[in-house]
Amino acid sequence: MQAHDLAVRAGAQQLLRPAGDHAMRRPTFVLALLAAICLLGASGARAQDIVYGPDGAPTVVQRKLHSMTGRWEAGASFAIALNNALIDQFGGLVSLSYHPNEWLDFGAEALLNRTGISALARNVRADLRPRTAGQTGDEFRNDNQLRLGGFAVARVAPIYGKLNLASELRMHFQAFLLGGAGIAQVHRESINLCADPGTGVCPSFQQSDALAGMGIAGAGLRFYFNQRWSLVSEVRGYLFRSSYKRANDLTQPSSGSPSHYLAAIATFTGGMSFLF
Known part of the structure; x- marks a missing residue:
């Protein structure tokens, strides 16, 4: 029995020894593999061209496909008033x-619009009562028509991103804020104040044209098709000083006192730009 026990113990030791050696070698191999992966990742990160934003921090997408530095951009867009x-x-x-x-551009813009009063404004005019002596009223505000203008504009674009529309379709984009200033022609056509003195139905309404200094503020997105062409969309507001007349004698166009306010015309613009 003792000889048999010794034989069993010797066989057990022979069976257990390789398993123990293999168990000790396994963590060593795993650690070596992790270290190799880390080294490869570090070398790959050093190989990338890091793009920095205006705050000095790296942008979201490091491998930027469409560089903007040192390039000119020409654009053409349509615009429509929103508000x-x-x-x-x-x-x-x-x-x-x-x-x-990569995150700043500045330049000049020229604007040309076709304007007129809306169907709602024409309906308001149709509902006006004939004028009688002694009637007074306030002029409607926000009748400003921005017809043409020239502006200096700057854009700050701290965000560059990528949209995965499909497994093989990725679209890179840039988000930006914009601001600027300029001069524009503002046409005003009163909705409810008559241009001719007298009583009765109003045959024509007061109009004026003036040059106004304007500020611009807005935000937008640029979607890249390739190194030269991109789709640009913006929402912007034109801010300027305007006025309307208060306590106007409806039979005397020259009466009333002007009251000034900060007017805002919000627009949506969308179009194409070409980089060169």
């Missing part, structure tokens, strides 16, 4: 800008 129910306004915008780096 004025009394006015119909649509037209076009052309621009030329320069990109000194």
Whole structure:
């Protein structure tokens, strides 16, 4: 029995020894594999061209496909007013800008719109009562029509991203904020104040044209097709000083006192740009 026990113990030791050696070698191999992966990842990260934003931090997408630094951009867009129910306004915008780096550009824009009063404004006029002596009223606000203008504009674009539309279709984009200033012609056609003195039905309404200094603020997106062509969309607001008349004698166009306010015309623009 003792000889048998010794034989069993010897066989057990022979069976257990390789398993123990293999168990000790396994963590060593795993650690070596992880270290190799880390080294490869570190070398790959050093090989990438890091793109920095205006805050000095790396942008979201490191491998930027479409570089903007040192390039000019020419654009053409259509524009339509969003926030004025009394006015119909649509037209076009052309621009030329320069990109000194990846997140900034500045340039000039020219705007030309076709404008007129809306169907709602015509319905309001149709409902006006004939004028009688002694009647007074306030002029409607927000009858401003932005017809043409020239502006200096700058854009700051700290965000560069990528949309995975499908497994093989990826679209790179850039989000930006914009601001600027310029001069524009503003046409005003009163909705409810008559241009002719007297009583009765109003045959024509007061109109005026003026040059106004304007500020611009907005935001937009640029979607890249390739190194030269991109789709640009913006929502922007034109801010300027305007006025309307209060306590106007409806039979005397020259009466009333002007009251000033900050007018805002919000527009949506969409179009193409060409980089060169």
